Amino acid sequence: MGPKKTKAPDLHVTIAGVEFATPIWTASGTAGTGEEIERHTDPSKLGALVTKSVSLEPRPGHPYPRTCETASGMLNCIGLQNKGIDAFIAEELPRLQRMKTRAVVNIVGNSIDDYVELAKRLDGQDGVDLLELNLSCPNVEKGIDQGSDPSWIGECVAGVRTVTKTPLVVKLTPNTNNIAALAVAAEQAGADAISAINTLVGMAVHHWKLSPRLSNVTGGLSGPAIKPVALAAVYKIVRAVEIPVIGIGGIANGLDAAEFLIVGASAVQVGTAIFRSPKAPIDIAQQLSDYLAQMEVESVSNLVGRLEA
Ligand SMILES: Cc1cc2nc3c(=O)[nH]c(=O)nc-3n(C[C@H](O)[C@H](O)[C@H](O)COP(=O)(O)O)c2cc1C
Numbered sequence: 001m002g003p004k005k006t007k008a009p010d011l012h013v014t015i016a017g018v019e020f021a022t023p024i025w026t027a028s029g030t031a032g033t034g035e036e037i038e039r040h041t042d043p044s045k046l047g048a049l050v051t052k053s054v055s056l057e058p059r060p061g062h063p064y065p066r067t068c069e070t071a072s073g074m075l076n077c078i079g080l081q082n083k084g085i086d087a088f089i090a091e092e093l094p095r096l097q098r099m100k101t102r103a104v105v106n107i108v109g110n111s112i113d114d115y116v117e118l119a120k121r122l123d124g125q126d127g128v129d130l131l132e133l134n135l136s137c138p139n140v141e142k143g144i145d146q147g148s149d150p151s152w153i154g155e156c157v158a159g160v161r162t163v164t165k166t167p168l169v170v171k172l173t174p175n176t177n178n179i180a181a182l183a184v185a186a187e188q189a190g191a192d193a194i195s196a197i198n199t200l201v202g203m204a205v206h207h208w209k210l211s212p213r214l215s216n217v218t219g220g221l222s223g224p225a226i227k228p229v230a231l232a233a234v235y236k237i238v239r240a241v242e243i244p245v246i247g248i249g250g251i252a253n254g255l256d257a258a259e260f261l262i263v264g265a266s267a268v269q270v271g272t273a274i275f276r277s278p279k280a281p282i283d284i285a286q287q288l289s290d291y292l293a294q295m296e297v298e299s300v301s302n303l304v305g306r307l308e309a
Helices: 033-039 085-098 114-122 143-147 150-161 179-188 224-240 256-261 280-295
Strands: 012-013 018-020 022-028 069-070 074-075 103-107 131-134 169-172 193-196 200-202 217-221 246-247 265-269
Touching: 022 280, 033 143, 069 217, 074 224, 074 265, 085 114, 085 150, 085 193, 085 217, 103 114, 114 150, 150 169, 150 179, 179 193, 193 224, 217 224, 224 246, 224 256, 246 256, 256 265, 265 280
Parallel strands: 022 265, 103 131, 131 169, 169 193, 193 246, 246 265
Antiparallel strands: 012 018, 069 074, 074 217, 200 217
């Protein structure tokens, strides 16, 4: 018997007025600006490429060791290593412009002024379809306090909103006791979408050396371990805001992606799974398509928010 043979389901989604070929994007920091993806696979099959966070000044990141494997995920304390906005515009943006995929540029700052300046510099640049504000990285001094304070988020998003017409996605931290309040603050200040979640603060210990496994002692936990936390965050956020939500956390196959869409995410990002296979997001899009065909759902947008709860 097997599933009925019908037309392939439509995977297109529209977020903030921008159309994406699929709802499966890469997550920031796990696909650089596309160089590896380009080498191993066809980037035009990605829903979007989300770049590594770029800051105003170059950042060297934390010393090694800065990644470590855990039972069902990984810890990292990369520390937002990047070449800074000048080098990004001169060297990385041309690749994004050449690649036939949507590009989401992720920015990170130490202060609201930094975010505003970064958004100004990127406004009107070809090849920047959306800006994602990383307001959530737990590895940066002060980041954890700022990113879990709704009033700071509101001020930051409002500041950025005044200097750019590019649609804004606000990426939230799960290291808070009220992620929905953070999303509401972002929406009220003019965000076009919310993405959640960034990594959870975690730690691993070397039992023979009696030392932390990461140079920075603590780091960000990602991968399958965080999927239930991420699903619950998306569940809470979609009930609190009207703008689209992009789910992130532990997605490793098409059924994981489907779960986020059912809960109400309009798209998802894939991070840690890319370290196993650079073509993970493309495989996941195919698996999602197979699932939709089996479920006899014609368009992926018809799955969004179908949770019966
Ligand atoms: C090695 C590594 C580097 C990351 N760097 C960034 C970053 O620069 N900016 C950012 O917003 N998120 C960064 N993240 C967080 C991911 O984008 C994502 O939110 C998180 O890993 C959860 O998704 P996953 O479980 O699919 O990996 C990074 C994650 C990893 C594993």
